[in-house]
Amino acid sequence: MDIEKVAKIARINLDENEKKEFEKELKEVLKIFSELEEVNTTNVEPAFNVIRIINISRKDEVKPSLRIKDVLKNSKHTEKNYFKGPRII
Amino acid sequence: MVKIGLEIHVQLNTRTKLFCSCKNEASKKPNVNTCPICLGMPGSKPLINEEAIKKAIKIGLMLNLNFSKKMFFSRKSYFYPDLSKNYQITQYELPVGTQGYFLINVKGRIKKIRIRRIHIEEDPAQIIHVGGSITNAEYVLLDYNRSGVPLCEIVTEPDFESSEEVIIFMKKLLSYLQHIKVFDIRKCKWRCDVNVSIPKGNRSEIKNVGSFKGIKSAINYEIIRQESLINKGFEVKRETRHFNASTNTTELLRTKEEEIDYGYIFEPDLTSFELSSYIKDSEDNMPELPEEIIKRLIKEYKLSKNNAEILVQKDPLFVEFFEKCSKMYENKKKLSNWIVGDLFKCLNFQEKSLFESKIKPNDFVDFLNLMDSKKITERLGKELIKEYVEKGIPPRQLMNRKNLNLLSKKEILNVIEKVIKENPKSVKDYQEGKKIVIDFLIGEVMKKTRATADPKITRELLEKKLKNK
Amino acid sequence: MRIKEYLRKVEKGEILPSKEIPRIVEKLDKLNEKYSCFITLNKNPRITSKKGRLRGIPVVIKDCICTKGLRTTSGSKILENYFPVFNATIVKRIEEEGGIIVGKTSMDEFGFGTFCTNCAFNLPKNPHDITRSAGGSSGGAAVALAMSDLPLLSIAESTGGSISCPASFCGVYGLTPTYGLVSRYGLIDYSNSLDKIGVMGKSAWDCALGLSVIAGKDSNDQTSIGEEKDYTRFVNKKYIEKNISGKIIGVPKEYFGKGVDKQVKKIVMNAIKKYESLGAKIKEISLPYTKYALSAYYVIALAESSTNLSKFCGLRYGLATEIKGNADEYFSSVRTKGFGKEAKRRILLGTYIRMKGYRNKYYLKALKVRKLIIEDFKKAFEKCNVLMAPTMPFIAPKFNEIKSLTPAQQYASDILTVAPNLAGLPMINVPVGKINGMPVGLHIIGNHFEEGEILSFAGAIKW
Structure with missing residues (x-):
């Protein structure tokens, strides 16, 4: 596993110790996971849902939205009813 | 021979958003049409809008699509401030349908554009870059009113051979989408990702082009850029590019190596769909084609x-x-x-x-x-x-x-006097027999009066005046 | 006092919730100092006058379930100051029936743990021995029950065994319903296709009461299914007498293998045999795909949870740092600061197994193996009414024993609970004995939507 690449995709910073530690631990876990290759799954459908329910959807009817104060309540960074965030690049 | 393919995103004109019951409506006030679901608050769960499915199916019917036996949603993961969950709920392996077509008329010839697939997904929020543009802003402001608006993505095969064909297709497509009442040009937005390739080169994807002018410029620029690379002996690499509307050029966004790995999984908060009942409903309610x-x-x-x-x-x-x-x-x-x-x-x-x-x-x-x-x-x-x-x-x-009301005869006469005074040679030519010169003089009157003089009356009056001289 | 008695007294007017609840909260506060099972105590709960089935009952809720206006952290620093603006459906239903939310219980961060040791805040201690684990991830929920005689209803959540395990370690009843029976609206997700909200109690009847209130289809959760029902009638003595006789108890041989402690096996086997005296028959069966359940479970759970945790990035809610740098830098700084070690491990693993090139091998493969495991159980239920096995392979381990386990070894402790959780089957832990004072649990597993059946077995014998 290229742990640096994965950490970058996941937006988590790791120091050198953590990289080594995680790499070791995760390798051990992945070894267990590779047991799955032993199983013959030809013609087996993947189980997306456990219980068979299909075609659940809702009607296209407007319901009240959140009050603006509740929208922003838990955010540290807001400006004039917008959420404030870091620049993209 | 140029090959062009499109990935078109159109907003659907449902009343509510794709996964929540907030109004599907733009607003000048930020974040007024939002709720825990479209804000991605922890604990919220998506609730799919049946009308969005029906409208997507109408699009599929219009495009002669093969509908999927089983339809399912997927999570496409990437980090961006406009994605309220840092994943977009879209469709990957099991979209609405595949393998359709749409006919266009290119200079009298009917051409079939193949549709690879269509699927449903949610629109992200809107970003305001404060203090600059995307490349040099100080920070961003985020408005989630648009977050969760339903989109239908239509992907074509690379069957286009010119920007003209693309524009003919887009105009007809948007017109038809309006007619089947899934898209309203007054409220709904559309945008395209355009894929362009020339022989011996890899394809480039130009993202987020939102106007016909832009499509034309982007394609034409890209063709020139790629041809010049090939002519110089360079490789045309597989790239994702951004269209700059102010310079009418495309700019590199990402190389093939920097492509984002979206780590798709199936969306476990939504059920799977067997489309036959939705298809029947859409067929029964299909507006006039x-x-x-x-x-x-x-x-x-x-x-x-x-x-x-x-x-x-x-x-x-x-x-x-x-x-x-x-x-x-x-x-x-x-x-x-x-x-x-x-x-x-x-x-x-x-x-x-x-x-x-x-x-x-x-x-x-x-x-x-x-x-x-x-x-x-x-x-x-x-x-x-x-x-x-x-x-x-x-x-x-x-x-x-x-004051562009038609001039009275008197007013016309005034202008005629001026024209005659300013064009003595033409008057002489006319009087010497070159009758056709009168058209020139009438034209001059028209110019001065900005066509508010009736041409017939002008001719009559001119002829009279010139005879008398 | 038991819930049944408390309800009787409230109805008669002998107990006034408005006076009793503050007293209870005070007691809980004191006990919390010793056992650390609460992240947040609701020191001023609103006492409603609703006269429902939970009238005046103090209810404690695992902190991954959103309570409007009451802090909800999911056991993580990244939500340390998060106050939901909406209630989970189950919270609404509980309050409609007169239940009073008095506290949010400790848990492993986002549900990531078998021993409730991956806690950003309070690390709960097993009341039977405070040097030992309470079990995870719903450790606080079990401890709150086990630490006193108070008539608490404890709502918890299970993904791979997070109700069964702490119930087993703390010696209480823990019911995990069929996947979809209880609405997940307002549950902060660990793994959406595996998460189930359930009930812990001092008896099968308590669990049945709790389930009756929270179960049933909810339009706010499109994967929810099932009618509202009264489950307490399945724990009724007359019903039990008629029900158990002639039923077949399947005992999967793979659940009594080498990895399970000898004494645990003995106690559980004796407990199962007791049902023969009630007329049930025991049948040894095999669930051949059992050994792959751990991998299939973890792959799916990690894939889903790694996407669920992407939303925590310092925008809109949750922990935020100073805005400087670009989006990627900002997100990384918040997430690195806010997530604990185990959460980071799981996000990294979960991200990896979804990547191009690995996705087929791990994620898609696990989904197929899951199908086979479900079919295993379906076949078993053609021949049996319920399955019985030990809930956990051992008694609650000591904290210092846990420290020496690698993550892989910790994950392996879930071997007995992951398969039925993967299949979305209902199950209940029944405390049936002790080893050196530490509780041992019997796991009763039913077919989909057979909560009545397992409750009836669970309530059949007084241990």
């Missing part, structure tokens, strides 16, 4: 086939506009001629849609009445309509502003 509208216009309004076709195919709002005008104006033929003729020409020339031009039925009928009552000449009418399309100011107002 354009071919049917053309037949109806010919029958009901006695329009020519050509006019009917242009009304239906050239601008999504033409038919509605025509029918609204018809209620207030008797001469359907004249009405359709003016719409299909001068109005359409002006819109085309200025690269505007009817909606962008802000022309209203009331004012347009008034304009026709002005000509019928001879308050303005048809020639003046053609001038006024250009300005009307450009500025959105109704002809009657334009006239009043510029």
Whole structure:
């Protein structure tokens, strides 16, 4: 596993110790996971849902939205009813 | 031979968003149409809108699509401030359908554009770059009103060979989407990712082009860029590029190596869908398809086939506009001629849609009445309509502003005097027998009066005046 | 006092919730100092006058379930100051029936743990021995029950065994319903296709009462299914007498293998045999795909949870740092600061197994193996009414024993609970004995939507 690449995709910073530690631990876990290759799954459908329910959807009817104060309540960074965030690049 | 393919995103005109019951409506006030679901608050769960599925299926029916036996949603993961969950709920392995087609008319030849697939997904939020543009802003402000608006993505095969074909396709597609009532040009937005490749080169993807002008410029620039690379012996690499509307160029966004790994998984908060009941419902509720509208216009309004076709195919709002005008104006033929003729020409020339031009039925009928009552000449009418399309100011107002009422005989005579004075040689030529010079002199009168002089009267008066001299 | 008695007294007017609840909260506060099972105590709960089935009952809720206006952290620093603006559906239903939310219980961060040691805040201690684990991830929920005689209803959540395990370690009843029976609206997700909200109690009847209130289809959760029902009638003595006789108890041989402690096996086997005296028959069966359940479970759970945790990035809610740098830098700084070690491990693993090139091998493969495991159980239920096995392979381990386990070894402790959780089957832990004072649990597993059946077995014998 290229742990640096994965950490970058996941937006988590790791120091050198953590990289080594995680790499070791995760390798051990992945070894267990590779047991799955032993199983013959030809013609087996993947189980997306456990219980068979299909075609659940809702009607296209407007319901009240959140009050603006509740929208922003838990955010540290807001400006004039917008959420404030870091620049993209 | 150039190969071009499109990935078109169109917003659907449902009342509510794709996964929540917030209004699907733009607002000047930020974050007023939001809720725990479209804000991605922990604990919230997506609730799929049945109307979005039905509208996507209508699009599929219009595109002769093979519907999937089983439809399922997926999570596409990437980090961006406009994605409220840092994943987008979309469709990956099991979309609405695949393998359809749409026919276009390219200079009299029918061409089939194959549709690879269509699927449903949610729109992200809107970002305001404060203190600059995307490349040099200080920080961003986020408005989640748009977060969760339903999109239908239509992916074509790379069957296009020029930007002209692409534009013909896009215009017809948007018109048809309006006709089947899944898209409203007044409220819904669309954008395209354009894939361009030339022989011996890899394809480039140009992201987020949102206008016909942009599509044309982006494709044409890309073709030149790629051809020049090949000619110099360089490789055309597989890239994702961004279209810069102010410079009309494309710029590198990501190379193939930097491509994002979206780590798709199936969306476990939504059930799977067997589409047959939704398909039946959509088929039963399918609005008039354009071919049917053309037949109806010919029958009901006695329009020519050509006019009917242009009304239906050239601008999504033409038919509605025509029918609204018809209620207030008797001469359907004249009405359709003016719409299909001068109005359409002006819109085309200025690269505007009817909606962008802000022309209203009331004012347009008034304009026709002005000509019928001879308050303005048809020639003046053609001038006024250009300005009307450009500025959105109704002809009657334009006239009043510029005193463009038809001149009286006395006023015309005044102008004739001036023209005769300023053009002694032409007058001499005329009097020496070159009768055709009168057309030039009439033209000069027209110029000075900005066509508010009736040409027939002008000719009569000129002839009289020149005879007397 | 038991819930049944408390309800009787409230109805008679002998207990006034408005006076009793504050007293209870005070007691809980004191006990919390010793056992650390609460992240947040609701020191001023609103006492409603609703006269429902939970009238005046103090209810404690695992902190991954949103309570409007009451802090909800999911056991993580990244939500340390998060106050939901909406209630989970189950909270609404509980309050409609007169239940009073008095506290949010400790848990492993986002549900990531078998021993409730991956806690950003309070690390709960097993009341039977405070040097030992309470079990995870719903450790606080079990401890709150086990630490006193108070008539608490404890709502918890299970993904791979997070109700069964702490119930087993703390010696209480823990019911995990069929996947979809209880609405997940307002549950902060660990793994959406595996998460189930359930009930812990001092008896099968308590669990049945709790389930009756929270179960049933909810339009706010499109994967929810099932009618509202009264489950307490399945724990009724007369019903039990008629029900158990003639039923077949399947005992999967793979659940009594080498990895399970000998004494645990003995106690559980004796407990199962007791049902024969009630007329049930025991049948040894095999669930051949059992050995792959751990991998299939973890792959799916990690894939889903790694996407669920992406939303925590310092925008809109949750922990935020100073805005400087670009989006990627900002997100990384918040997430690195806010997530604990185990959460980071799981996000990294979960991200990896979804990547191009690995996705087929791990994620898609696990989904297929899951199908086979479900079919295993379906076949078993053609021949049996319920399955019985030990809930956990051992008694609650000591904290210092846990420290020496690698993550892989910790994950392996879930071997007995992951398969039925993967299949979305209902299950209940029944405390049936002790080893050196530490509780041992019997796991009763039913077919989908057979909560009545397992409750009836669970309530059949007084241990």
